[in-house]
Amino acid sequence: MAQVLVVTSGKGGVGKTTSTAALGAALAQNGDKVVVIDFDVGLRNLDLVMGAERRVVFDLINVINGVAKLPQALIRDKRLENLHLLPASQTRDKDALTEDGVAKVIEELKGKFDWIICDSPAGIERGATLAMRHADSAIIVTNPEVSSVRDSDRIIGLLDSKTVKAERGDRIDKHLLITRYSAGRAARGEMLTIEDVLEILSTPLLGIIPESEEVLRASNIGTPVTLANALSAPARAYFDAAARLRGEQIPMVVPSEGRGLFNKLFGRKAA
């Protein structure tokens, strides 16, 4: 049975697209069939982060409008054959996304994939509400910072009221993914701690992604961090989060500031 996930946050720049790409690639490396969909009409970036920007021919809106068939618009990842991307339109108006159109596309994808991951645009407008509309579960990406936490709270409210599942009276599964976490700054009282964020948002934790130069490096080269450097700290945190999505019980590791034995031996490259 296909799982429809939305990666959302309210606030921009917290790591939705990075996390969509990293989790999609992590799930695909486990052998699952995965499609990631960019809902950010007009400001698409998932193609760029996935390294597929030069291969986009058709997009989600073309499929909705009937200009292209779904298989024509799906871009197969060059490194993982069971990972696919459905890009957003860069030129169309976001009003071209219709609720019926999105519902039909997701229904068709359910027959082909194990995981359908919807990368939400920032904000709470049409693109964001349609990205979450058909989700079975949601990943709320949050930075340990006041504006991000506030916006996450707002998004949690929308997930509990505006999704098809919520309107049917079911509870949408919500998972918190804390990104750009710096253990040292939290310990010094300069950054909200994991406990602070969990207490304020009262949502189960999916994973903690440490702040790392590897994340920027991965987007620079157009490769999800779980493919670019699978041994790096953020990649390992994403692999653990993906395993938890599959239902595995993985103990939560709070990233520490200190350099581990591996890093001491092999230097900064492994950080």
Add this chain to the structure above:
Amino acid sequence: MTLFNLFRRGSAPVARERLQILLAHERVARSQPDLLGLLREEILAVISRHVAFEPDKVQIKMDRGRSVSTLEVEIEIPNAPGFSLAKAS
């Protein structure tokens, strides 16, 4: 909190406290219609039944606290004859 304390303890506890208060209010506000707008409309309707005032001379301030919030409505009423508070009451 003094500046010294802020540096010594770090600013995260302040962030946590501010978020807790803010979100407690925003969560309540989400589940009901615009309470502040409603209060504003009804309070002004009651007052305008008795005195005339200019709508742009009305200032409404809200201060949300952990246990108590204050709503401050300040209406400037001209003291022209037949137009004052004393006459109206």
